[in-house]
Amino acid sequence: MRILLSGIAALGLAMAVMPAAQAEPIKIKFSHVVADSTPKGKGALEFKRLVEQRLPGKVVVEVYPNSQLFGDAKEMEALLLGDVQIIAPSLSKFSKFTSKLQVFDLPFLFDDIHAIDRFQKGKIGQGLLTSMESKGYTGLGYWHNGMKQMSANKPLRVPEDAKGLKFRIQSSDVLEAQFKALGSNPQKMAFAEVYQALQTGTVDGQENTWSNIYSQKFHEAQKYITETNHGVIDYMVVTNTKFWKGLPNDVRPVVEKAMAEATVFANKLADDINEADKKKIMESGKTEIITLTKEQAAQWRKAMAPVYKQFEPEVGKDLIDAALASNTAG
Ligand code: LMR
Numbered sequence: 001m002r003i004l005l006s007g008i009a010a011l012g013l014a015m016a017v018m019p020a021a022q023a024e025p026i027k028i029k030f031s032h033v034v035a036d037s038t039p040k041g042k043g044a045l046e047f048k049r050l051v052e053q054r055l056p057g058k059v060v061v062e063v064y065p066n067s068q069l070f071g072d073a074k075e076m077e078a079l080l081l082g083d084v085q086i087i088a089p090s091l092s093k094f095s096k097f098t099s100k101l102q103v104f105d106l107p108f109l110f111d112d113i114h115a116i117d118r119f120q121k122g123k124i125g126q127g128l129l130t131s132m133e134s135k136g137y138t139g140l141g142y143w144h145n146g147m148k149q150m151s152a153n154k155p156l157r158v159p160e161d162a163k164g165l166k167f168r169i170q171s172s173d174v175l176e177a178q179f180k181a182l183g184s185n186p187q188k189m190a191f192a193e194v195y196q197a198l199q200t201g202t203v204d205g206q207e208n209t210w211s212n213i214y215s216q217k218f219h220e221a222q223k224y225i226t227e228t229n230h231g232v233i234d235y236m237v238v239t240n241t242k243f244w245k246g247l248p249n250d251v252r253p254v255v256e257k258a259m260a261e262a263t264v265f266a267n268k269l270a271d272d273i274n275e276a277d278k279k280k281i282m283e284s285g286k287t288e289i290i291t292l293t294k295e296q297a298a299q300w301r302k303a304m305a306p307v308y309k310q311f312e313p314e315v316g317k318d319l320i321d322a323a324l325a326s327n328t329a330g
Helices: 002-017 039-054 075-081 100-105 113-121 123-128 173-181 191-200 210-215 241-245 252-284 294-304 306-315 317-325
Strands: 026-031 059-064 137-147 149-152 166-169 185-188 205-208 224-227 232-240 288-291
Touching: 026 039, 039 059, 039 137, 039 252, 075 137, 075 232, 100 173, 100 232, 100 306, 100 317, 113 123, 113 137, 113 232, 113 252, 137 210, 137 241, 137 252, 149 210, 166 173, 166 191, 173 185, 173 294, 173 306, 191 205, 210 252, 232 241, 252 288, 306 317
Parallel strands: 026 059, 166 185, 166 205, 224 288
Antiparallel strands: 137 232, 149 205, 149 224
């Protein structure tokens, strides 16, 4: 009996000096649809690095690129269900949840990525980050990709060249209207399906940034890319509002700061990555890059202009005017 008692006492003592069992780390799954080498891919990895360096053992960030975990169709729903905690869809993919973000899809609205940056950093742009909170989504920041170019298997120099062609578009009614204005047939399609659709001829062309075209090898399936710079692909990094608010008080500010820093990091890289990928596409010799004359560019702008009037009631004239003003401000 005495042996048994002293055994129990020894066990008690041992347990008292043992460190308390470590709580499981909080897991943040960050899912996106592009390659690690793109601005978004690099931003996601930088966010992981910063969070795990500053909250070792407390938070783990798992990054899933290339639609590995969720593609375009499922990611918003998965975020609400808690199957993923952060996603960063292009601003063209939110129209089911808010009509306001459609402003970013209006053709030839922004002169360049700097104008977009000014608009996003301004009061209105920042306000849009919380425009979906009633639906359960909180925007954590804007990440840049870049300006869109148009590709096809025939040279696109003037708007008439696009007539009758099938173009893959993101799930955006504004982009649908943009191609309809050209007399083309737009087809909404998930990003992961585009390469095959180009290769098999399901669609004739597409619009995207240099970094997406290069990393997905779209240029290998398209004979011509016209440098139109007619629109933008940028992202809103979004989380599940409940999840974010529920993060412990000693964790959330650190994660928020890491997100702010990853945002600066990704946005600084975006222009350079797109320029470098454009060069790689040129050097590949697999496609011809067409530069528009001023007159030709003006024709594209004019052909797509009716889209503004069509979407003004939904998007709001004030919002469109504020976005236009960012071209000159600063
Ligand atoms: C696309 O679907 O073309 C893009 O939105 C993909 C992306 O995330 O850049």
